[in-house]
Amino acid sequence: MNCDICDNQLDNWLDGELSAVQLKAFEDHLDSCARCQAEAKRAQRIIAALSQLSAPKMPEALPILLGAPIKKRSGALQFGIAASLLCLAITGALFLDRSSNAPFSDDDGVKQQWVSLTFAEAKDVTFALSSLSTMNDAVLTLELPDGVQLAGYPDQRELRWTASLQKGDNRLTLPLIANKDNLNTELVLRIEHSGKHQIMRIGIQADTHSYPAGATLRATRGFTA
Amino acid sequence: MANILSWRRKSRSSADDILNSHLPDLYRMAFRLSGNQADSEDLIQELAAKFLSKPNQLDKLDSPQTWLKRSLYNLFVDGYRRTKLQPVTFSTITSADDTDFTDQLVDSAAGPADQAQNEQLQQQLQTALESLPVNQRDLVILHDVEGMSLTELENILQEPLGTLKSRLHRARKSLRFFLVDATF
Numbered sequence: 001m002n003c004d005i006c007d008n009q010l011d012n013w014l015d016g017e018l019s020a021v022q023l024k025a026f027e028d029h030l031d032s033c034a035r036c037q038a039e040a041k042r043a044q045r046i047i048a049a050l051s052q053l054s055a056p057k058m059p060e061a062l063p064i065l066l067g068a069p070i071k072k073r074s075g076a077l078q079f080g081i082a083a084s085l086l087c088l089a090i091t092g093a094l095f096l097d098r099s100s101n102a103p104f105s106d107d108d109g110v111k112q113q114w115v116s117l118t119f120a121e122a123k124d125v126t127f128a129l130s131s132l133s134t135m136n137d138a139v140l141t142l143e144l145p146d147g148v149q150l151a152g153y154p155d156q157r158e159l160r161w162t163a164s165l166q167k168g169d170n171r172l173t174l175p176l177i178a179n180k181d182n183l184n185t186e187l188v189l190r191i192e193h194s195g196k197h198q199i200m201r202i203g204i205q206a207d208t209h210s211y212p213a214g215a216t217l218r219a220t221r222g223f224t225a
Numbered sequence: 226m227a228n229i230l231s232w233r234r235k236s237r238s239s240a241d242d243i244l245n246s247h248l249p250d251l252y253r254m255a256f257r258l259s260g261n262q263a264d265s266e267d268l269i270q271e272l273a274a275k276f277l278s279k280p281n282q283l284d285k286l287d288s289p290q291t292w293l294k295r296s297l298y299n300l301f302v303d304g305y306r307r308t309k310l311q312p313v314t315f316s317t318i319t320s321a322d323d324t325d326f327t328d329q330l331v332d333s334a335a336g337p338a339d340q341a342q343n344e345q346l347q348q349q350l351q352t353a354l355e356s357l358p359v360n361q362r363d364l365v366i367l368h369d370v371e372g373m374s375l376t377e378l379e380n381i382l383q384e385p386l387g388t389l390k391s392r393l394h395r396a397r398k399s400l401r402f403f404l405v406d407a408t409f
Contacts, residue, residue, distance in 0.1 A: 011394050015375075042401055049350055050369040056262060058252035122352055152260055152355050177352065 001029040006036045013040065014047055117178040117204060122151035125176050125202075135165040135193045140172075143188040147180035148204055165191075178204065240277050243289050250290075251297055257366045258301045260355075272297050294373070295381040298363075353403040361396035368393060 006029045012018050013026050030037045117125070142159045150156055152175070172189075189200040251272065255265035275296060286292050354362055367373045367381070375393070379386050 008394075011390065011397060014397075039401070042405070043397060046350075046397070046400055046404060047369055049346065050365065051372065053257075053347060053350065053370050055253045055256050058249050059262075059266065120352060121348055122355070151352070154356060177355075 001025045003029075003033060003036055006030070006033070007039075010040060010043060014043055117148070117176055119178050119181055122175045122177045125174050137162050138165050138191055138193040141188075141190040141192070142174070143190075145185040145187055145204070147178060147183045147185060148187055149177050149179055151175035151177050165193075244273060244276055244293070247290055247293055251293055254294060254367070254371055255297060255301070257370055258298070258363065268297060268300055271300050275300075291377065291380055295383075298367075298381055349404065353400050356403060357396055357399055361392055361399065364389060364392050365396045365400070369397075 006026060009018060009022065009026055013023070018026055030040055139160065139162055144150065144157050144159075150159070153159075176187075183204050186201045186203045189202070191198045191200075248269070252265055252269055255268040255272075256262065259265050259268060272293065276293065354365060357365065364378070364382070367378055368375060373381070375386055375389050378384075378389055382389065
């Protein structure tokens with residue numbers, strides 16, 4: 001057996017689908033080839049880890065809810081991913097009302113915030129959107145810069161959805177991943193309602209030298225696009 | 226009329242029993258696919274509505290579990306991914322040293338002190354999964370995470386076994402590449 005055949009049979013070996021003859025030939029090759037042995041060992045560990053990925057238990061009330069009419073949540077605001085992810089909560093107050101009559105300004109009012117991400121790790125970033133009045137059917141648009149992605153949506157550069165903002169704090173949680181270091185960029189959240197809009201810019205910066213020891217992006221004020 | 230109602234109640238009760246017996250597995254699968262609890266519950270609710278609306282057809286099913294899982298997957302693809310997910314491209318992370326991810330992976334004898342580290346590793350694994358193209362990600366989730374056989378998935382995903390094997394091969398290779406390059 002050569003390395004190419006070994007590679008082709010690796011999945012069958014992992015799934016326990018090799019015949020006795022194939023298995024012996026496969027394992028003989030592993031004994032004689034350090035590279036294939038390391039690859040097989042790594043593959044085996046990854047499969048073992050996948051089988052132990054955590055998942056929440058089913059809510060106890062779910063069987064009871066199944067008898068009720070289907071009522072979907074406002075899923076557009078819920079970008080939550082696996083509960084095992086670290087949670088990084090950075091709250092930026094977005095004051096939508098800067099005039100006495102309108103819920104928010106009609107100029108290009110820009111609010112700037114900084115967030116801290118960790119390279120290649122999804123983290124929930126939560127923003128508080130504070131509104132002085134209830135706004136039904138507000139249109140939210142999120143623009144993601146190169147190097148930052150929503151977990152589970154790698155190619156999505158822009159998200160647009162409609163949501164109702166309640167009076168007071170509304171929380172928007174985004175699972176963000178920085179997939180590049182040396183980032184000096186921003187993502188933009190635009191909120192439109194009744195012909196007016198508000199823009200929130202979130203600056204993101206990476207530090208190459210902190211990678212791989214932590215790769216935590218610095219949170220700094222005063223970001224300029 | 227009373228007999229028909231009685232028969233319907235009996236059918237519904239039987240359907241409830243079947244559904245309830247598979248509910249924990251279905252919920253876990255829904256969570257793996259959708260990635261969050263809210264969508265998982267919505268998916269299960271829709272599945273239950275679909276399943277319980279035709280209780281008299283249950284007797285015709287050879288394997289309710291396979292039917293339920295296939296239906297759940299179809300609901301996910303049709304109703305959720307269409308509106309929420311876009312095609313995924315593979316993203317590469319440049320390695321800064323030769324640390325091997327798998328050297329730090331699951332140790333069945335790990336004590337409490339190792340739990341935090343395992344949590345971080347699971348997070349890396351989750352990120353790697355999310356970087357796979359969606360059809361590869363689904364296959365890895367259903368086969369390697371959920372433990373369904375490729376023969377079973379041939380039925381659920383409605384694709385030939387050879388296609389699934391090739392896809393699984395590419396997906397696992399990508400995961401190994403991704404996780405070797407990621408540094409901890």
